[in-house]
Amino acid sequence: MGERKGQNKYYPPDYDPKKGGLNKFLGTHALRERARKLHVGILIIRFEMPYNIWCEGCNNHIGMGVRYNAEKTKVGMYYSTPVYQFRMKCHLCDNHFEIKTDPGNLDYVIISGARRQENRWDPLQNEQVVPETKEVQKRLFDDPMYKLEHLAKDIKAGEDAKPVLEKLYERNENVWDDCYEANSKLRAEFRKQKKELKIQKDLDDKLLSKSSLEISLLPECEQDRQMAALMKLQSKPAKEREEEKRLDILMRPALPGSTQTTFGGLKRQKLINTKLSIKDLGIKKKKEDDNAVREKPKEVEKTVPSKDCEDNEEIKSDKCDGEVTQIGSLGLVCDYSSSSSD
Structure with a gap:
């Protein structure tokens, strides 16, 4: 919106186009209030929370994607990439927290005022393809013997994965060979489950209306039936x-x-x-x-x-x-x- 502030607006009679645009003529910035601290190197931007955090001021949870008006400041360089720091105020209390970029690890780092909710995992445990680190890449380039050993491990891992891939391909071909039949089976199974869920919902609604309750009932399990039988034996009319x-x-x-x-x-x-x-x-x-x-x-x-x-x-x-x-x-x-x- 800032770049359109000077368009289709009122131009004073003493306006001289030779002096530049309307913002320059009036002595204002195109970003208006967002550039009020630009003389000290601070630009106010709209910052979106990159992950879930806990505010240390009020101990409330702030989810990923929540947006704030943050003060953006350049604090350093990582090779040729600038490192920026963002300072923002919590919308639930008066606490401020600061976050800066980490280009080396492609991540954000919390400096103060908050702590990160740790729900990360090792991608190797999920059998994900992980790129090699810079140390490994450098060693592969400088050490021929290490490159040969690494190549042998890769070939062995590929041979071990071939039977699994072949089974997946065969299963895919057998299941989806006839698309109409596969779709019919899926729809029949879906209708069966939907009918069972509807019967269970009717029973739950009758029980809740009889007891005058407005809660969601969990599905019944074997342990619940055993406990109910024991309570029935122990209780007297x-x-x-x-x-x-x-x-x-x-x-x-x-x-x-x-x-x-x-x-x-x-x-x-x-x-x-x-x-x-x-x-x-x-x-x-x-x-x-x-x-x-x-x-x-x-x-x-x-x-x-x-x-x-x-x-x-x-x-x-x-x-x-x-x-x-x-x-x-x-x-x-x-x-x-x-x-x-x-």
């Missing part, structure tokens, strides 16, 4: 846990000093045990009650005096049709749940 808690409350002693209780008689106990689905606890409780019933009449005969036997038998026959239980040494407790009289 809510109804079963509620029944266990209810039975535990019913089996607690009625009095603080007592150790056993029939919570309303054997009939009520049997009724509750039939309603509950916990077989082990129900059988265990039934055995304990049966043993208590067998031992209780003997304890009653020992604790009740002989003079009041008749009165106690009348009370038992009239008011206690249920079970009579002795709690500690306090006395008798009768079950009135099955009695027909008041």
